[in-house]
Amino acid sequence: MKGLMELYSKEEIDNLFSETRLINLLMDKYHLIPKKRIMTKNQILVEEGLDNERVFYIKQGIVAFTRNESIFNFEQEGHFIGLETFLFNDIQPYTIVAMEKMEVLLFVKEEILDILMGLQEGWLYLYLLNKAEQQRIQKNCIHLHLKGNDRSRKMLADLAKNFGKVEGEAIVLPKCFSKKIVISYLGLSFNTGKSLIEKLQRENFLLRPEKEKLFRVNKEFC
Structure with missing residues (x-):
């Protein structure tokens, strides 16, 4: 992965490997056809402890991440849910719930992974998504140490x-x-x-x- 990262400058990574470009890659080049879903307020997208083989792309709205009924993070439009840290684990580590009426695109995780695993750049997408998740976790830990x-x-x-x-x-x-x-x-x-x-x-x-x-x-x- 380090060798792959060295092929790109930071500016190129920011420009070439955004989640907006990823959604366009999946739909325009590889013709994945997601299911459009309208989620109502308080509707659960995925539930903690259960198998999860789905990936959501948030087109509009905000979700909350909870564990043991405690909220620890949020995410909004323009981001994927389900391709982060627990990439190869189908057991959902937390519950994700809609905070308002929202629109999402629903993909099958396996179909996305099949495409990304076959691309050199695919590994970089996954690496950056995992890195972003790790940074969110680190920020939460920093918050816990403040008084x-x-x-x-x-x-x-x-x-x-x-x-x-x-x-x-x-x-x-x-x-x-x-x-x-x-x-x-x-x-x-x-x-x-x-x-x-x-x-x-x-x-x-x-x-x-x-x-x-x-x-x-x-x-x-x-």
């Missing part, structure tokens, strides 16, 4: 950067990030999380909600 408010501030700032939209002085999270969802992600009890949110609002890290826009992170802190 008190610093941990929650960092996690909320990361959510804002990855999923939010700038509106004036705030970066606003989509409305599917409810108070219950965010508090679960922070690893707090509901009452503790509610008190923390109020404290962060007093400190101006979180700006006051506006209608359905519950989480408005002050962009000065991001």
Whole structure:
């Protein structure tokens, strides 16, 4: 793999091996025909501990990753689910649930792997997807080592950067990030999380909600 990586510059890797290019490769060049699915809010895509032979490509919407009913990650449109760390393991290591109504493309994992295994570049795609998953896990571990408010501030700032939209002085999270969802992600009890949110609002890290826009992170802190 190291020798293969040396054939490409970092810029070429970023340009040539994105998940957008992968979905185009699978559908346009190799003519895989996925099934289109509309997922409803709270619908489970794959369930922890069960066999999983499917791969999803998120066309629109956001999913939450949970383990033992605790949320530890999110993913949004433009990304694959099912080609990451547990590539050769059909047992699903976590539950993935739709946070809102969403559209996905459903592939058979074996069909994708058959194509990628036959391509020199295919191994690079898989390597980069695995690397991205490892980086997410490492980030979660770093969060766990932070203390008190610093941990929650960092996690909320990361959510804002990855999923939010700038509106004036705030970066606003989509409305599917409810108070219950965010508090679960922070690893707090509901009452503790509610008190923390109020404290962060007093400190101006979180700006006051506006209608359905519950989480408005002050962009000065991001």
